[in-house]
Amino acid sequence: MNPEKKKQIRDFIDSLDKQEQIWANGYLEGLLQEGSPMPNLPAKPLGENKKITIAYGTESGNSKKIANLFASRAKQEGIHAKLVSLDQYRLADLPKEEYFLTVISTQGEGEPPASAKKFYDHIHQNGFKLPKLKYGVLALGDTSYPMFCKAGEDVDHQLGHLGGERIVDIQRCDVDFEQEASTWMNDVLQKLSGSKVDNLAPVKTTKKPGGKKIYQGEILTNINLNDRGSSKQTHHIEIGCEEVFYKPGDSLGLVPFNPTVTVEDIIALTGIDQERTFVHRNDTYTAYELLHKKLNIVYLPERVVAKYAVHVEQEIPAVKTGLLDLLKKYPVKDAAHFEVFLQQLEPTTPRLYSIASSLESLDGEVHLTVAKDAYTLEEELKYGLCSDHLCSLKAGDKIEFYIHHNDQFRLPQDDQDVIMIGPGTGIAPFRAFLSERESAGAAGRNWLFYGDQHFTTDFLYQTELQQWLESGVLSMLDVAFSRDQAEKIYVQHKIKSRANEFIQWLQNGAFLYVCGAKKMSEDVEKTILDLIEKSGAGLNPTAYLDELKSNGRYLKDVY
Amino acid sequence: MFIEPLLMSDAHLSHIEKVKQASDALRGSISEGLADEITGSISEDDKALVKFHGMYLQDDRDRREERAEKKLERLYSFMIRLRLPGGFLTADQWLATQNIAGEHATGVIKITTRQTVQLHGLYKSHVKPTIQAFNQASLYSLATCGDINRNVIAAAHPRQSPIHQEIHDFSYKIDQLLLPKTKAYYEIWLDDEKIADKKDEEDPLYQDRYLPRKFKIAIAIPPNNDVDVFGNDLGLIAVIEKGKLQGYNISIGGGLSSTHGNPATYPRLGTVIGFVSGEENILKTIYEVVTIQRDYGNRSDRSLARLKYTVDKMGVDWFKTEIARRTGFVLEKERPFLFTERKDYYGWFQNSDSLWYYTPFIENGRVTDDEKVAMKTALYEIAETRKLNFRFTANQNVILADIQSEDKAAIEKILQKYNIEAYTQSISSIRRNSMACVALSTCPLAFAEAQRYLPSLLSKIEPLLDKYHLQQEDIILRMTGCPNGCARSYIAEIGFIGTSLGKYNLQLGGDHAGMRLNKVFKESLDEDAILQELDVLFAAFAKEKKAGESLGDFALRKQWV
Ligand SMILES: Cc1cc2nc3c(=O)[nH]c(=O)nc-3n(C[C@H](O)[C@H](O)[C@H](O)COP(=O)(O)OP(=O)(O)OC[C@H]3O[C@@H](n4cnc5c(N)ncnc54)[C@H](O)[C@@H]3O)c2cc1C
Ligand SMILES: Cc1cc2nc3c(=O)[nH]c(=O)nc-3n(C[C@H](O)[C@H](O)[C@H](O)COP(=O)(O)O)c2cc1C
Numbered sequence A: 001m002n003p004e005k006k007k008q009i010r011d012f013i014d015s016l017d018k019q020e021q022i023w024a025n026g027y028l029e030g031l032l033q034e035g036s037p038m039p040n041l042p043a044k045p046l047g048e049n050k051k052i053t054i055a056y057g058t059e060s061g062n063s064k065k066i067a068n069l070f071a072s073r074a075k076q077e078g079i080h081a082k083l084v085s086l087d088q089y090r091l092a093d094l095p096k097e098e099y100f101l102t103v104i105s106t107q108g109e110g111e112p113p114a115s116a117k118k119f120y121d122h123i124h125q126n127g128f129k130l131p132k133l134k135y136g137v138l139a140l141g142d143t144s145y146p147m148f149c150k151a152g153e154d155v156d157h158q159l160g161h162l163g164g165e166r167i168v169d170i171q172r173c174d175v176d177f178e179q180e181a182s183t184w185m186n187d188v189l190q191k192l193s194g195s196k197v198d199n200l201a202p203v204k205t206t207k208k209p210g211g212k213k214i215y216q217g218e219i220l221t222n223i224n225l226n227d228r229g230s231s232k233q234t235h236h237i238e239i240g241c242e243e244v245f246y247k248p249g250d251s252l253g254l255v256p257f258n259p260t261v262t263v264e265d266i267i268a269l270t271g272i273d274q275e276r277t278f279v280h281r282n283d284t285y286t287a288y289e290l291l292h293k294k295l296n297i298v299y300l301p302e303r304v305v306a307k308y309a310v311h312v313e314q315e316i317p318a319v320k321t322g323l324l325d326l327l328k329k330y331p332v333k334d335a336a337h338f339e340v341f342l343q344q345l346e347p348t349t350p351r352l353y354s355i356a357s358s359l360e361s362l363d364g365e366v367h368l369t370v371a372k373d374a375y376t377l378e379e380e381l382k383y384g385l386c387s388d389h390l391c392s393l394k395a396g397d398k399i400e401f402y403i404h405h406n407d408q409f410r411l412p413q414d415d416q417d418v419i420m421i422g423p424g425t426g427i428a429p430f431r432a433f434l435s436e437r438e439s440a441g442a443a444g445r446n447w448l449f450y451g452d453q454h455f456t457t458d459f460l461y462q463t464e465l466q467q468w469l470e471s472g473v474l475s476m477l478d479v480a481f482s483r484d485q486a487e488k489i490y491v492q493h494k495i496k497s498r499a500n501e502f503i504q505w506l507q508n509g510a511f512l513y514v515c516g517a518k519k520m521s522e523d524v525e526k527t528i529l530d531l532i533e534k535s536g537a538g539l540n541p542t543a544y545l546d547e548l549k550s551n552g553r554y555l556k557d558v559y
Numbered sequence B: 001m002f003i004e005p006l007l008m009s010d011a012h013l014s015h016i017e018k019v020k021q022a023s024d025a026l027r028g029s030i031s032e033g034l035a036d037e038i039t040g041s042i043s044e045d046d047k048a049l050v051k052f053h054g055m056y057l058q059d060d061r062d063r064r065e066e067r068a069e070k071k072l073e074r075l076y077s078f079m080i081r082l083r084l085p086g087g088f089l090t091a092d093q094w095l096a097t098q099n100i101a102g103e104h105a106t107g108v109i110k111i112t113t114r115q116t117v118q119l120h121g122l123y124k125s126h127v128k129p130t131i132q133a134f135n136q137a138s139l140y141s142l143a144t145c146g147d148i149n150r151n152v153i154a155a156a157h158p159r160q161s162p163i164h165q166e167i168h169d170f171s172y173k174i175d176q177l178l179l180p181k182t183k184a185y186y187e188i189w190l191d192d193e194k195i196a197d198k199k200d201e202e203d204p205l206y207q208d209r210y211l212p213r214k215f216k217i218a219i220a221i222p223p224n225n226d227v228d229v230f231g232n233d234l235g236l237i238a239v240i241e242k243g244k245l246q247g248y249n250i251s252i253g254g255g256l257s258s259t260h261g262n263p264a265t266y267p268r269l270g271t272v273i274g275f276v277s278g279e280e281n282i283l284k285t286i287y288e289v290v291t292i293q294r295d296y297g298n299r300s301d302r303s304l305a306r307l308k309y310t311v312d313k314m315g316v317d318w319f320k321t322e323i324a325r326r327t328g329f330v331l332e333k334e335r336p337f338l339f340t341e342r343k344d345y346y347g348w349f350q351n352s353d354s355l356w357y358y359t360p361f362i363e364n365g366r367v368t369d370d371e372k373v374a375m376k377t378a379l380y381e382i383a384e385t386r387k388l389n390f391r392f393t394a395n396q397n398v399i400l401a402d403i404q405s406e407d408k409a410a411i412e413k414i415l416q417k418y419n420i421e422a423y424t425q426s427i428s429s430i431r432r433n434s435m436a437c438v439a440l441s442t443c444p445l446a447f448a449e450a451q452r453y454l455p456s457l458l459s460k461i462e463p464l465l466d467k468y469h470l471q472q473e474d475i476i477l478r479m480t481g482c483p484n485g486c487a488r489s490y491i492a493e494i495g496f497i498g499t500s501l502g503k504y505n506l507q508l509g510g511d512h513a514g515m516r517l518n519k520v521f522k523e524s525l526d527e528d529a530i531l532q533e534l535d536v537l538f539a540a541f542a543k544e545k546k547a548g549e550s551l552g553d554f555a556l557r558k559q560w561v
């Protein structure tokens, strides 16, 4: 592309705000249909004894595991490898790096893991160059998400944009990442050492679709834990499944189906033949199956709305909306016209639910704590797709799910103390923790902070917690009910009121866990920083928390 | 003959006795329990102690199963009862009580069978603010439950006698005489400083044991026995001659509870043991009856601990002698008295001082707004005029009292606005003369429904009476959810005593004036059976009754029981 054109595009892009850029991105993608892959410059072979940095960004530990493996293999090759988590990485070092290999997963809606956020934002600032940098990216992700490996792609693209030299192509990995990761490592090591590296893992040529283990479960119990008069509905759901395996800290994942009424309306409106088959991610489905079980039709992201606008050649506001609404307001020409667009729809995002049980105390069962997500749309009360479905299941109903392992949210040794902060559904993994520790007869003390709106109606698992308190499994239990008095009281206020003991526990080596709403975790963190500051022990709050993090003693699972 | 008080070894004391003695003048661990945010309940021992502070911990029994499934503890709440000797409230106090009920409780004020009011459904965190708010209005709950002298009741309606006020003043004196000395109530609920010297709360009457059981006192003015004087541990029957109060006949050992399946327990009417005059001597007599019960009452078996069992165990003669030994004088021979009725005077009346009184009908004493009548709103508006006082009756009613002639019209206007007068007039005679206890869902002892059920049962009994043209009869009908008899079902002409859900013993034969206990006629009847039996009874009564004969007398004469 000539510089003049490039500048025009650049200027144009700069004139857009964030939302418009996202929209334009989808618009362009829609226009092009097929993305043209970036040309890859062949890297020249390099000598041995190179210093490399392996930086990882992880949420649930997979990227860390791979990065570890990679470091040890590099060492075997005589390469000096520095291994670092991206949240510990000194950003000022980046321009000095020679070989910089990133292993990074994608979270949220195509976002980097929380621990890689600072790094990610930094390289997107554009105000500097990395002319010396030679880099490679291994991207972990999950093809069942619409923005497959997006964070890794962004990093790969941006490092190049800043002037870095890509020594190997980005490798995108699905959940069965071992083989692809191994191939990528071999490629990198080969580039670095200039010689052929033994293949440690067999390389498969054809990619098998989705490596997740799918379990078939049956609902055993489903009860609303909130009492009459509560503004909430939080269901305790027990799922039976003989062969299931997980550890406390893991979540259950599933892909919710779309409401049949919506699907039928779409079929009627477009006239599409519901039996007609399509290939979607290497499998064949009928149009009905696609619409009902596979594709996100209820709440399309802006980028998909933008594609639709191109498809129907109409001006459409770039806001999230349902497919049925789009079809009504901006009709397709005919069934054939719709069929083309059908293949541009994205897969339904899996939903995760923290597991609230422990196999140690209850084999063959998975328990969940599911809040029925409520929102209003045009003054009508609506419920979240997946949580509504889960809450409506009856004993005996079948359910398909997978386990999302999270090695970054595990219990410590039995003799370690544990502080758990889990208001609302944040309590779920801690119920699992407490069951596990009770079964193990763990000697470490357990302190739980719980909160919700009202004592009488919203005290989730109250009787179980009372029993744990009585039996000593829980050493301490502090509760905050925000709406039982004039002023709002939240868990962070309770933490504050226990400042001395809280700091003491941490100083004694306690592990700190936070689960639940993201906003809550931020408020809690602020309070904890404040407590450390005021503890009188002369501690540097951020350094103290960072230290806890790097020792694996401050763990969060927030959403 | 002097009998040494039974000094029981610890081993024989019931658990509650030990709790009381170890409670540090009723403090126990109540404060700690209030601070515990994990439960809405308090410890077992503290449950016994808060009664002395005027509260019961209850739970909504209807909700137990469902809450257990939801992994929630029982829906605990407190019932709080006020100390109102003779059942008197100013208009401002009524307003305060209604406001407190709305803010901290269910919003319903329940007028009890002992001339006071109670609020239900207070969650633990609301108890202290409630007591503090009551305190602001000079209202207290101290010693309204527990093993102690309860609210002293007195003939309700000022029209009964010119000496009505004198008798009400006296009920205050008895109340003060028998109040416990502990400062625990003020420390725990009103944040008073902890007392420095324990001598300040030394209690020569209650010591650290309090009484073996609850103790009830009533004052009646013949001929109306509206307070059911013989259902009380200690009854005072005013003797008035030439318009002057001469003194009181003293009745001891009344008590209307029994326990299903325990033949050692029984309801008992009080025994009149003599007459006493002169304020000092009257108070002395009252005081020593209480000390005798303190010293001789059964402290190992709570079901046999009321004064009636002490009286029967020791004998009436012994009891009289012991009173004389303690007071230093002998009671005079009882003076003649005659009770002819037991009722509230609905509608407008004027007393000897030309003040006006209006009694509306309040079903089961529950002041609330329902589809029939907006009683709660009406009473609030009336209280806001501040041109009256509120007086409660022992039949769960309120009297709008002490209204000056010039203010009557204003009050009447509000009564008319809410249709209260027409509503009261429309209530059948049997409904006016009926009472039910709280029972389900909050009373932990209840076997069956009472106040929630009686209104609908009455709606089925009324047509039966109409059928036999008996609708004008003043038939006293009462229902309790268990044999504890809180609504005095044992001295009703028709008594229902719950045995299990939906089943009641049907009791007949009580008299009009409350001088005679009824007896079991049929056991464990369901509604159909009850209506069948009453149909037969009413048919016979209509056909065979003598002029002026009451249903209770008839049932006895014809040997139905
Ligand atoms: C690691 C992790 C653990 C989790 N653990 C738990 C847990 O233990 N318990 C739990 O309850 N949840 C948990 N969650 C959250 C859970 O995964 C889901 O996000 C949540 O249940 C909502 O999903 P849904 O399908 O019910 O709602 P969705 O249908 O996805 O709706 C979510 C929101 O999107 C908006 N929306 C959706 N459709 C429309 C529309 N058509 N128009 C306008 N707005 C719309 C609304 O604001 C709505 O509130 C966890 C999440 C993560 C990531
Ligand atoms: C909440 C959540 C959101 C995710 N979003 C995406 C996504 O948008 N795109 C994707 O490719 N993978 C997504 N994933 C899958 C993870 O990237 C995948 O599980 C990966 O193996 C995790 O690696 P880590 O343990 O190093 O974080 C998501 C996972 C979770 C838990």
Ligand code: SF4
Pocket: B437, B438, B439, B440, B443, B444, B445, B446, B447, B450, B480, B481, B482, B483, B484, B485, B486, B487
């Ligand atoms: S009579 Fe029995 S059921 Fe009724 S309130 Fe009294 S104790 Fe409860």
